[in-house]
Amino acid sequence: MARAKIKRGSTTVDMTPMCDVAFLLLTFFILAAKFKPEEAVKVVTPASVSNKVAPQKNYLEVIISKDNKVFLDMDPAMKEDVLDELGKERNISFSAQDKKDFLNAQFVGAPISQLKQFFQLKPDQLKGANLQGIPVDSANDELQSWISAAVNAKMGEQLNFLIKGDDGSKYSTFSQVLDAFKKNDQFKYELVTSTKDVPKGSELFKKNMAEQAAGKKP
């Protein structure tokens, strides 16, 4: 009797289409991911256990670099108004070209007297340039003018004040920045920090565990 012969087909799958799909997806993600422009002022922030996300809207960020220089960054949507207010306060007029330069600038990093030249610097020039930063000493507190310009520009609306300081910057600079805010009657700020796990066994850790357990129960 003839045994029923099972026709054996090939079990190898051709992987070529799968490889094509994989690389298409990869290309999509590479192109879709927007790379942040490299900051001219590198700041290493200290770590904290806070996991609140830094606000991205209506923000005014004061950056304190390692060598205690102060820079200012803000929400692009309010840049133009802030510049107008600053011009009113300090009696300086900005031309349309100045305003355009300001909108394209990454941040403010020079005393008001040298602002116009500063805004004309290109991003690659920024890195090498010896940035002076904004003066914050009590004799010439320009940061205070910038903050009051921002507060006036956003009449009534609550601004988010962020402070991004470097690990190695001195507390005295930080204290001067806080003074600039206090003179403008602003007392609530957010300090930008990197993440750190809550230490095991600490009070906060126990509180988080308790909240998690409570959240799991209906």
Added chain:
Amino acid sequence: MAEMEVKESGKKGPGVKKSKKHSTRVDLTPMVDLGFLLITFFIFTTTVSQATSMNLNMPKDTKDPNLDTKVKESGSLTLMLGKANVIYYYFGNDAATMKTTGYKNVRDIILKKKQATPATDLFIIIKPDKDATYKNAVDILDEMDINEISRYAMVDPTPDEYSKIQQTEQASGIK
């Protein structure tokens, strides 16, 4: 008659070895694995770049001493942040009993004080001097969060305290 077997070579001539034909099919499985690994890497790294922030509320600066927060002496712990990551601390009002510690041990000190004091009396005063770094200040504020201290304040040290810190630093040879 002897038969001669002639092998049909069909090739160039004598002396050419007939090479074994290798399969030209490449197995693409490892390539697909690598592709998906890279995709996964990019998916994760593009969403994890949000900066986190920490709250800081400062009290209004008042010249009127009556409006200053009243702090009970028995419940207060003062932490002064000095140069080279050193913390000087004392309890209540006796600055003379100032002791030294580091950032690793400060949590134990804070916790011990917290356990020994009723919650309404506990108050921690943080005084960073001008040689302390920003990181020192943020670390201490973080310790407040970690240890669930709700009442604390950050002020400047008095000139006496500052000179005392400087004396201690000179004595222990900290530059």
